[in-house]
Amino acid sequence: MTMDTDRITTSTSTSGRAPARTATELRQGATAKGTIGESTPRPDGTLKATGEFAYSSDLWHEDMLWGFTLRSPHAHAEIRSIDIGEALAMPGVHTVMTYADLPAETHYGLEIRDQPVLAAGRVRYHGEAVAIVAADHPETARRAAARIKVEYAELPLVTDEATATAPGAPVLHPGRADRHAGGVPHPNIVHRQPIRRGDVAAAEARAEVVVRRDYEVGMQDQAFLGPESGLAVPAEDGGVDLYIATQWLHVDRDQLAPVLGLPADKVRLTLSGVGGAFGAREDLSMQAHACLLALRTGRPVKIAYNRYESFFGHVHRHPAKLAYEHGATRDGKLLYVRCRIVLDGGAYASSSPAVVGNAASLSIGPYAVDNVDIEALALYSNNPPCGAMRGFGAVQACFAYEAQMDAVAAELGLDPVEFRQRNAMSQGTVMPTGQRVDSPAPVAELLRRVKERPLPPERPWADAGGSVDVRGLPGGLSNTSHGEGVVRGVGYAVGIKNVGFSEGFDDYSTARVRLEVLGGEPVALVHTAMAEVGQGGVTVHAQIARTELGVTQVVIHPADTRVGSAGSTSASRQTYMTGGAIKHTCEAVREEVFRRGRERFGHRHPGWAGDAGLLLEGGKVVTGAGEVIGDLAEILGGDAIDIEREFRHRPTEPFHPETGQGFGHVQYSFCAHRAVVDVDTELGLVKVVELAAAQDVGKALNPLAVVGQIQGGTTQGLGLAVMEEIQVSGGALVRNPSFTDYLIPTILDTPSIPVDVLELADDHAPYGLRGVGEAPTLSSTPAVVAAIRAATGLRLGRVPVRPEHLTGT
Amino acid sequence: MRVTFTVNGRRHQADEVWEGESLLYVLRERLGLPGSKNACEQGECGSCTVRLDGVPVCACLVAAGQAEGREVVTVEGLAEYARARSDGAAAGARSERAAGDGTPAQPPVQPPPLAPVQQAFIDAGAIQCGFCTPGLLVAADELLEREPDPSDADIREALSGNLCRCTGYEKILDAVRLAAARGAETRP
Numbered sequence: 001m002t003m004d005t006d007r008i009t010t011s012t013s014t015s016g017r018a019p020a021r022t023a024t025e026l027r028q029g030a031t032a033k034g035t036i037g038e039s040t041p042r043p044d045g046t047l048k049a050t051g052e053f054a055y056s057s058d059l060w061h062e063d064m065l066w067g068f069t070l071r072s073p074h075a076h077a078e079i080r081s082i083d084i085g086e087a088l089a090m091p092g093v094h095t096v097m098t099y100a101d102l103p104a105e106t107h108y109g110l111e112i113r114d115q116p117v118l119a120a121g122r123v124r125y126h127g128e129a130v131a132i133v134a135a136d137h138p139e140t141a142r143r144a145a146a147r148i149k150v151e152y153a154e155l156p157l158v159t160d161e162a163t164a165t166a167p168g169a170p171v172l173h174p175g176r177a178d179r180h181a182g183g184v185p186h187p188n189i190v191h192r193q194p195i196r197r198g199d200v201a202a203a204e205a206r207a208e209v210v211v212r213r214d215y216e217v218g219m220q221d222q223a224f225l226g227p228e229s230g231l232a233v234p235a236e237d238g239g240v241d242l243y244i245a246t247q248w249l250h251v252d253r254d255q256l257a258p259v260l261g262l263p264a265d266k267v268r269l270t271l272s273g274v275g276g277a278f279g280a281r282e283d284l285s286m287q288a289h290a291c292l293l294a295l296r297t298g299r300p301v302k303i304a305y306n307r308y309e310s311f312f313g314h315v316h317r318h319p320a321k322l323a324y325e326h327g328a329t330r331d332g333k334l335l336y337v338r339c340r341i342v343l344d345g346g347a348y349a350s351s352s353p354a355v356v357g358n359a360a361s362l363s364i365g366p367y368a369v370d371n372v373d374i375e376a377l378a379l380y381s382n383n384p385p386c387g388a389m390r391g392f393g394a395v396q397a398c399f400a401y402e403a404q405m406d407a408v409a410a411e412l413g414l415d416p417v418e419f420r421q422r423n424a425m426s427q428g429t430v431m432p433t434g435q436r437v438d439s440p441a442p443v444a445e446l447l448r449r450v451k452e453r454p455l456p457p458e459r460p461w462a463d464a465g466g467s468v469d470v471r472g473l474p475g476g477l478s479n480t481s482h483g484e485g486v487v488r489g490v491g492y493a494v495g496i497k498n499v500g501f502s503e504g505f506d507d508y509s510t511a512r513v514r515l516e517v518l519g520g521e522p523v524a525l526v527h528t529a530m531a532e533v534g535q536g537g538v539t540v541h542a543q544i545a546r547t548e549l550g551v552t553q554v555v556i557h558p559a560d561t562r563v564g565s566a567g568s569t570s571a572s573r574q575t576y577m578t579g580g581a582i583k584h585t586c587e588a589v590r591e592e593v594f595r596r597g598r599e600r601f602g603h604r605h606p607g608w609a610g611d612a613g614l615l616l617e618g619g620k621v622v623t624g625a626g627e628v629i630g631d632l633a634e635i636l637g638g639d640a641i642d643i644e645r646e647f648r649h650r651p652t653e654p655f656h657p658e659t660g661q662g663f664g665h666v667q668y669s670f671c672a673h674r675a676v677v678d679v680d681t682e683l684g685l686v687k688v689v690e691l692a693a694a695q696d697v698g699k700a701l702n703p704l705a706v707v708g709q710i711q712g713g714t715t716q717g718l719g720l721a722v723m724e725e726i727q728v729s730g731g732a733l734v735r736n737p738s739f740t741d742y743l744i745p746t747i748l749d750t751p752s753i754p755v756d757v758l759e760l761a762d763d764h765a766p767y768g769l770r771g772v773g774e775a776p777t778l779s780s781t782p783a784v785v786a787a788i789r790a791a792t793g794l795r796l797g798r799v800p801v802r803p804e805h806l807t808g809t
Numbered sequence: 810m811r812v813t814f815t816v817n818g819r820r821h822q823a824d825e826v827w828e829g830e831s832l833l834y835v836l837r838e839r840l841g842l843p844g845s846k847n848a849c850e851q852g853e854c855g856s857c858t859v860r861l862d863g864v865p866v867c868a869c870l871v872a873a874g875q876a877e878g879r880e881v882v883t884v885e886g887l888a889e890y891a892r893a894r895s896d897g898a899a900a901g902a903r904s905e906r907a908a909g910d911g912t913p914a915q916p917p918v919q920p921p922p923l924a925p926v927q928q929a930f931i932d933a934g935a936i937q938c939g940f941c942t943p944g945l946l947v948a949a950d951e952l953l954e955r956e957p958d959p960s961d962a963d964i965r966e967a968l969s970g971n972l973c974r975c976t977g978y979e980k981i982l983d984a985v986r987l988a989a990a991r992g993a994e995t996r997p
Contacts, residue, residue, distance in 0.1 A: 045931035048939030049923060049946060051844020051884035058843035139829065225848040225856060225940035225974050275848070275940030276974050307849040471962045534938025534975045704934040704980075711977030712937065739853035739972065747978040748969045 024054055024273075026538055026556040034539070035547040036767060039704035042539050043556055044532070055273035056245035057304040059231035065094055067286070067293045067303035068141035070131040070148050071312055072123035075382040075732030076170070077152035079121050079130070087133060087147040092140040094297045096148065098131045102292070104261030108284055110251065110387070112178040112190075112349040117259050117288050123152070124172055124347035125384050126733045127312030134293040134301050157732050158381045161321070161342050164188035172347065172380040180353055183657050190345050190378040191353040193360040195432045195660025198371030203336035207327030211407045215324065215400040216798040218725035219344075220317040222389050223744045226275015228285040228313045229304035232294035239266025240291045245274040247281040249529045250565035259288045260295060267291070271559035277533035278716070279388030280314035282570055283350050311737030315350045315387030316726055318343035318378065320359075320396035326404045332414050334423045336371035337364045337404075341397060343386070345378035350387030352378035357503050357655060358393030361433050361664055365401040366443040366496040367423045372432045374660065382732045388570055390716060391777040394497045399720075399799055402493040402782035406789070416786070417451050417492050420444075425496075434661040437668060439770075440760035442696050446672035447494055449694040449756045456676055456690045456752070458488060474678055474685035476748055485682035488689075491786025494672040495778030498665040499771030500573040504654040507573070507666070508646050510564030511581035512557075515549060515589050516640035517633045522619045524549050524586075527557035527644075530566040530578040535773060536705035537574050541582055543701060548586035550616035564646060572669060572771025575701060580766040581647035588643045590616055597621055597635045605629040650764060667762060671695040671775035673714065673783035676751075679791040684803030686722050688749070688784055694756040698770030703757065710776045711753045717780025719745050722788075725800050814876040816840060817886025818893075823873070832876045833857045833868035836883060844884040844943050848972070855971030858944035859883045860890075865951045867970075884943035887950060891924035894954065926950045929988035930981070937975035945971045949985050957992050959985065 026043040034040025047053035084096040099106065099118045106120060107113045119130045131148050135141035158164045158172060165186045172188055180191040204210070230244035239262055246252050249269045257264045274281070286303040294301040305313050325338040341359045345352035360376035376393075389395075409419035424443035430436050461472035461483065468482045475481055501507035512527040524545040532538045542554040559566070566578045594614050602608040613624030621630035653662040676689040693710050700706040723743045727735040736742045761768025781799055789796050792806055803809075812835065813822045823839040830839075833850070836859070837843045846856035850869045857868040860882035868881075882890050926949050929935070936942050945968060952959055952967040959967070964985045973981060 039934070041931050041934075042936060044939070045936050046923065046927075048936050048942050049884075049927040049930050050888065051842075051943050053939060054843075055846070055940065057847060058837070060838075060841075060843075137827070139827065223974055224938070225854065225972065226846070226938065227848065274938060275846070276938040278974070304847070306847070307851065307854075469962060471966060477966070534940075536937065708934050708937060708976055708980055711979045712975045713977075715977035716974070738851060739849040740851055744972060744974060746969050746972060747965045747981065750978045753977055753979050 025558055032552060034543050036543045036701045040539050040543055040702050042536060043542055044538060053273050055226050055275050056243065057226060057229035059243055059272060059302060061231060061233060061300040064231065064300040064302050065134040065136055065293070065297060066138040066141045067290055067301045068133045068138065068145045069129050069286070069289060069309070070145040072119065072126060072128040072130055074123060074152050074154055075126045076155040076157050077123050078155060079119060079123065080151040080153055082131060083149040084131065087144040090140065090144045090147065092137060093133060093135045093144045094299065095134050095293060096131060096144065097292060097296060105258035108255040108259055108288065109349055110283055110351050111353050114173055115348040125382055127384065128347070129289065132289045132293055134297050158188060159383060159732050160344070160381065161379060164379045164381055188380045190349050190380055191356045192375065192377035193356050193655060193660055194658060195360050195372060195374040195655070197432050197434065200336045200338060200371045200373045203371040204327055207335050208330040209408060209411045210325065210327045211404060211411060212325040213404065213407060214797060215322040215403060217320045217396045217399055218800055219319040219386065219728065220389060220720050220724050221311065221726055221742060222278035222280035222314065223742065224276030224278055224280055227305040227307060227310040230272060230286060230290055231300060231302045232290035233300040234294045234298055237266060239268065240294055241268045241270065242287060242291055243270050243272040244287055245272055245281060247277050247531045247533060247570055248568035249531065249559060249561050251568065252284060252287055253561050255284055256288055256291060260291055269561045271531055274531060274533040277569060278390045279392065279570060281533070282388040282568060283315055285313045307739055308737050311726070311734060311742070315385045317389035318345060318355055318386040318396065322396065322400040324400050324404045326408050328408050328412065330412065332412050332419050332422050334367060334369045337369050338373045339363050341376040343376065343378040343396065344381055344383055346381055346383045346385035348385045350385050352387065355387070355393040357664065358498060359397050360660060361431065361655065362394045362496055362498065363397045363401065364432055365398060366425045366441065366494055366670055368425045368429045374432060383728050384726065384734060390713060391497065391774050392571065394495065395720070395778050395781065398493070398495040398778040399782050402779065402786065403797065406786050417447050420447055420494060432660065433655060433664050435663050435665065439667065439762035439764060440696065441668065441670060442758060442760055443494055443670055446670055446694040446696065446758065447492065450492065450672050450674035450692050453674065453692050453754065455490070459483065460689065474680040474687040475683065480683055480685065481680050486678050486680050487791040489677050489679060489787040489789065489791025491675045491783050491790055492673070493779040493782035493786060494670065495775060497572065497669050497775045497778055498667065499669050500571055500576060500649055500666040501567070502652050502665045504652055507567055507577065508648045509566045509577040509581040510644060510646050511578060511585040512563045512642070512644035513545065513582065513585045513589050514640050514642040515593070517636050520633060521553055522551045522632045523553045523555060524551045525555045525557055526582055527563050528566045528578050528581065529559050529561060529563050530574055531559060531569040533569050535569065535574065535709065536702060537569070537578065539705060540575055540579055540701050544579055544582045545586055548583055549590060550618055563644060572773040575769055576765055576771055577647065577649065579701065581645065583766050584647045585643055585645040588645055589641050592641045592643065593632065593635060594621065597630045600635065601630055667765060667770060669696065669770045669772065669775040671710070671779050673779045675783035675787040677784060677787040677791060679788055679806065681792055681806065684806035686788060686801070688718055688751045690751050691718060691780060691784065692754045693776055694758065695772070695775055696758040696760050696770060697772050698762045698765060699759050699768040700757055701767065701769060706757060706772050707755045709772045710755045713773060713776030714753050714780040715745050715750050717777045718750065718784055720799055721781045721784035722801050723749065810874060812873050812877055814878060815880045816842065817882055817889060826873050828874065830873045831869050832871040832873050835873040836868060842883055842885050846940050846943055848940060853972070855948060856941050856944040858947045858971065860947060860951065865948050884946055887946055888922065888924045888927060891950060924950060925991055926953060926988045929984040929991065933980050933984035933987050935976060935980040935984035941971060941973040945973065945981060949988070952985070953988055953992060958989055
């Protein structure tokens with residue numbers, strides 16, 4: 001593209017366009033239904049199917065400007081100078097900002113405030129934000145950014161554990177004062193968590209079979225489809241309204257307000273349509289930049305990343321190097337596990353400390369092992385920052401421990417499922433952290449279910465007459481094989497994931513519920529700050545309100561910061577936490593209905609006398625025996641009941657810094673997979689034929705959505721197994737930031753995914769439910785790789801498995 | 810430059826379009842039709858799939874000027890497009906039947922508010938975040954127009970240019986099968 005100076009105009013078309021689109025209240029008609037346990041369609045389904053649903057990248061304001069971010073071409077460099085003069089002089093450019101223009105706090109971060117809003121004299125990774133531009137056309141903003149002159153002086157790189165901890169290694173964050181700084185062996189280690197239990201040395205002496213192996217997991221991207229975007233609108237009170245796709249509105253606000261130099265109540269966030277998240281929206285991306293530009297120019301500012309920028313705009317899954325040693329008796333009893341997990345956290349901390357806690361505490365998998373010696377740590381490096389992605393530290397460990405389980409089983413001559421079942425944890429098992437698991441843990445049963453499922457037919461690509469449909473073969477329509485060299489393999493894996501925020505975090509959610517009678521019909525309004533990112537929380541919220549309040553019509557209020565925090569849409573926690581908050585608040589609303597009813601009409605019917613057993617059904621107050629004793633319209637009249645309540649799960653404790661002991665997790669969830677693959681052993685191409693899953697969900701509030709979560713998570717695990725990796729090389733530079741070069745599974749890469757849902761209630765959780773979203777992402781990857789090992793006989797200690805790993809070329 | 814073309818049966822004109830703007834940009838930012846999505850702007854993800862003179866294309870890869878004088882259908886117009894197609898087919902069937910056995914034409918039934926494939930995506934649980942949905946709907950509707958009874962392999966092949974990150978595609982397959990089955994029930 002030529003870099004001409006022609007001004008790109010922005011006048012709107014003669015057709016005009018709709019006024020600003022921001023957030024949508026979700027209503028379903030009077031015929032809507034779906035209480036908990038029923039497969040229920042989404043309240044936003046029609047809007048999403050017609051193109052009317054307003055995603056954050058669709059936002060528009062009549063006098064808005066477009067923001068663009070200039071990013072560092074180097075992974076580690078000192079910034080000698082920045083010259084914005086030429087950029088600022090371009091027609092259509094309204095402002096250019098650098099670190100020097102920041103009005104208040106200059107850094108932000110989820111756990112550690114170590115990330116500069118704009119680079120502060122030094123860049124620490126390829127793609128770090130250096131300057132921001134606001135212009136009246138996105139292309140003008142992009143061209144202006146290209147004219148900012150930045151003089152860099154490159155610095156030595158930290159790219160792995162050896163370069164991070166070598167004598168004289170550059171310290172990436174000198175003068176650390178965060179809560180982990182005192183406990184780490186080197187300032188380039190963000191956090192380290194050991195876990196020790198039992199007597200590993202004694203167990204090793206008794207072990208008859210020992211397997212020691214190293215594993216590696218590549219850097220996976222969340223690759224949500226809707227890139228980072230949002231619209232910041234300056235307000236008359238000096239504050240700002242931000243319409244944004246995020247996972248946690250309140251934690252965004254709490255990081256933004258200090259950066260903007262505003263009190264929290266002047267930074268108002270409203271959730272816009274979110275095109276997927278998977279962890280990548282937990283950290284700030286363009287939020288602060290859009291707000292800064294809006295406040296500086298006094299104009300609404302929209303920033304929408306393209307896919308290239310999105311790869312630099314969010315954290316990724318930590319790549320990991322894992323060393324494991326398993327010892328067992330000859331009859332197949334695991335005696336001990338030693339492991340060391342090194343996660344590369346990249347340039348800034350993001351959620352690395354919590355990822356370390358997960359990796360350590362879940363490192364041996366869903367097995368009962370009395371003796372463990374575990375160490376997990378995350379590095380600071382000049383690689384791209386890594387943080388939350390679905391599975392959050394448990395994914396990396398699961399790949400390694402499940403490969404180990406297969407390897408030990410092979411040494412023992414045992415069936416790999418049988419070996420797992422002999423060592424499977426169950427309710428009552430003590431975790432490496434000393435925590436006794438106090439709800440169902442049906443690990444052996446989940447394995448049994450995937451194993452007993454009939455296997456898919458052999459040679460699915462060939463019909464009875466011998467003709468071949470290449471679409472069913474490895475290589476597909478590339479027509480690389482008609483079955484020659486194609487070998488089938490079957491593999492199994494099972495995983496364990498924690499649900500909710502752990503290690504003593506004060507994890508809560510808030511719900512506001514308003515019940516009133518409108519036009520003779522009771523209507524419940526549910527208002528939370530929960531980020532609906534696609535998972536279907538809004539469906540479940542309506543189901544819970546219908547169940548608890550006996551109403552049909554439920555209105556889901558847009559999520560915003562006018563109500564209390566819902567916590568993050570992550571850690572498989574929202575159905576438990578915000579679902580729990582809505583249930584809890586609905587119960588309070590119901591009690592208030594009964595109180596008012598008793599006060600006014602108690603004399604009319606003896607059913608009002610007792611506290612117990614009253615229900616709300618179809619707008620009536622009903623006794624346990626089914627007798628109608630009151631009418632909601634009559635009890636409420638023109639008044640509404642409007643209650644906001646917080647809900648907490650039971651408290652957890654931090655892990656001890658040296659022994660790792662502690663009641664650290666709220667709940668565990670379990671999923672097992674069986675993978676069936678066909679491998680073209682000559683070309684190294686893999687076709688996953690079937691990927692069957694079995695998962696315990698405690699209680700499926702919306703079975704349709706539960707199965708969708710399991711299938712989606714399973715597919716992301718498949719991607720890690722054989723396709724997805726951000727390539728970082730040659731000076732810690734990202735080599736494949738596009739969907740042309742970073743490949744996620746298409747519908748042709750994805751097999752049939754039969755799902756078996758088990759519902760064993762967890763008595764500590766609302767409705768007995770168990771968080772669903774992440775567990776299927778864990779075991780999918782090792783199951784696929786186990787199947788490839790079975791087909792090829794190769795060891796395959798690294799994911800993603802690439803063709804050259806299979807052909808030895 | 811000025812670009813004039815038909816979108817969802819309505820003539821639109823966009824003025825002062827920069828030559829580098831894509832059809833997707835003009836639809837989204839100048840014509841107020843943001844239903845087509847901008848997920849990769851490289852033709853890899855299919856989220857911006859629209860019909861251009863009937864052919865499914867990635868609107869991000871079509872320069873706005875290339876749409877001059879042509880007909881575009883986006884997700885916003887899919888229901889109307891499907892209804893017109895179905896009315897056309899029904900009218901044809903009625904006239905044949907009227908000519909054949911003399912049965913009077915049935916009064917037209919109330920048209921559904923959504924295209925069959927849209928309703929099937931909702932019913933089958935094929936929508937999660939929904940960002941891929943507009944492109945998938947346009948592509949799936951085109952498949953069913955061409956092949957009313959597709960095999961699973963046909964569906965996978967037809968939708969292989971549309972990435973979805975949420976569903977694992979199983980419910981999308983279910984939705985297309987459901988739309989095909991419902992289509993078979995209503996065909997004369």
